[in-house]
Amino acid sequence: MLIFSVFKTLTDQEVTVELKNDLSIVGTLKSVDQFLNIKLDNIRVLDEDKHPHMMAVRNCFIRGSVVRYVQLPKEAVDTQLLEDATRRGQSIVEWLRCGVFVAGSGQNPQ
Numbered sequence: 001m002l003i004f005s006v007f008k009t010l011t012d013q014e015v016t017v018e019l020k021n022d023l024s025i026v027g028t029l030k031s032v033d034q035f036l037n038i039k040l041d042n043i044r045v046l047d048e049d050k051h052p053h054m055m056a057v058r059n060c061f062i063r064g065s066v067v068r069y070v071q072l073p074k075e076a077v078d079t080q081l082l083e084d085a086t087r088r089g090q091s092i093v094e095w096l097r098c099g100v101f102v103a104g105s106g107q108n109p110q
Contacts, residue, residue: 002085006077007032007070016046016071017062023051025060036064 010029017038018024024047027040039061045054 002082004032004034004036006072006082007036007038010072010076013073013076015040015073017067018069018071019062019066020068021066023047023054025054025062027060033064036067038062038064038067038070 007029011031013029014026015029016024016026017040023045025040025043025045027043029038030041031039039059041059043054043057043060045051048055
């Protein structure tokens, strides 16, 4: 639940998704669901020579089970908040409800 909540705060941010078949896609995160299925808009493929068939694709839906890694913008993730939430066993949703978490703000609850 923690990771899903983090992804939900990153909508409209540019992310890089590396798939298990070695395809890397950069795009704007539009949505994510509880299975970590990802919808990206305005995509581009990092290695166009290996995947020329992807050149015409602009938007895609990626099944969560085929994702190897997701690279997030460093400034959009408050790592201290995540560490605290993980340590306390709290869901990030609890932090979001309190209104203290703003992605990339550096704000930490007291």
